[in-house]
Amino acid sequence: MPRSRLRQTAPWPKPWRAYLEAQVHEAGGDVLAGQRSRARARAAYERATRLYQAVPPEASVRLAASHATVRVNAQADLLDDDALRSARLRDGAFVADASGYSDHIRATVTVRNTRIEEVKLEHQEKADLGARAILPKRLIEQQTVRVDGITGATVTSEAIKTAVFQALKKSAGL
Numbered sequence: 001m002p003r004s005r006l007r008q009t010a011p012w013p014k015p016w017r018a019y020l021e022a023q024v025h026e027a028g029g030d031v032l033a034g035q036r037s038r039a040r041a042r043a044a045y046e047r048a049t050r051l052y053q054a055v056p057p058e059a060s061v062r063l064a065a066s067h068a069t070v071r072v073n074a075q076a077d078l079l080d081d082d083a084l085r086s087a088r089l090r091d092g093a094f095v096a097d098a099s100g101y102s103d104h105i106r107a108t109v110t111v112r113n114t115r116i117e118e119v120k121l122e123h124q125e126k127a128d129l130g131a132r133a134i135l136p137k138r139l140i141e142q143q144t145v146r147v148d149g150i151t152g153a154t155v156t157s158e159a160i161k162t163a164v165f166q167a168l169k170k171s172a173g174l
Contacts, residue, residue, distance in 0.1 A: 019061045019068075022051035026072050038079045045076040067155045070099050074158040077165060080174075081145065084165070087172035089114045096166030100159035102126050107163035111171045116140050119164055129153040135160045 029044035049072050055065040089111045097106050103124045110118040119136035131150040135157060138147040145165045149157030 015055045015061050015065075018051050018054050019065055022048045022065070022068065022072075025051065026068065026075075029072070029075065033075065033079060042076055042079055045072050045079075048072050049076075067101065070155055071158050074098070074162040077162060078145065081165070083174055084168055084172055085144075087174060089116075089168065089171045090173070092171065094167040094170040096163045096170065098159040098163035098166065101153075101155040105156070105159045105163050107160065107167050109164055109167035109171070111168075116143055116164075116168070121160060121163075128156045131156045131160060139164055 025044045025048035029041045029048060032038075032041035032044055049069055052065040052069040052072065055062050091112050093108055093110045095106060095108050097104050099105075100123055105121060105123040108118075108120040108122075109116060110120075116139060119139050121132050121136065123132070129150050129152045131153040134150060135147065139145060139161075145161045145168070147161070149161070
């Protein structure tokens with residue numbers, strides 16, 4: 001459908017237009033990340049973040065935009081996971097924080113013999129839908145932060161993975 005025709009059939013208020021455009025850039029970043037085109041994915045994620053952050057505070061979509069910003073920043077951060085895979089993890093306990101849906105999440109990651117041995121989480125998320133229990137198990141079993149999140153707890157899942165990723169970067173000296 002031509003763009004001018006779309007505008008006539010869907011006159012979105014300005015905050016929603018910015019939000020929807022940000023979603024397009026975010027999806028593009030996801031596709032590019034899947035194709036291992038890191039530089040282009042990062043540019044798409046940065047554009048999405050700028051658009052999400054431009055949504056006015058009084059707009060009805062502001063809360064969704066702020067959660068989307070957290071999600072996009074987590075995805076952009078994970079673009080650097082190749083550096084982590086090739087790095088040697090040092091033994092010890094490493095702590096990092098990330099912003100979750102309604103609270104900060106603190107992850108304490110214990111590394112032994114270059115492997116993730118334990119992931120402890122501290123947070124007060126209201127509805128994590130099991131993410132607090134399920135994700136640490138997946139992270140340990142798969143030995144990567146690229147694990148599936150919990151449906152319905154996307155922001156919390158991404159925040160947990162981001163905090164663990166940041167802790168692992170500390171272990172690797174990155």
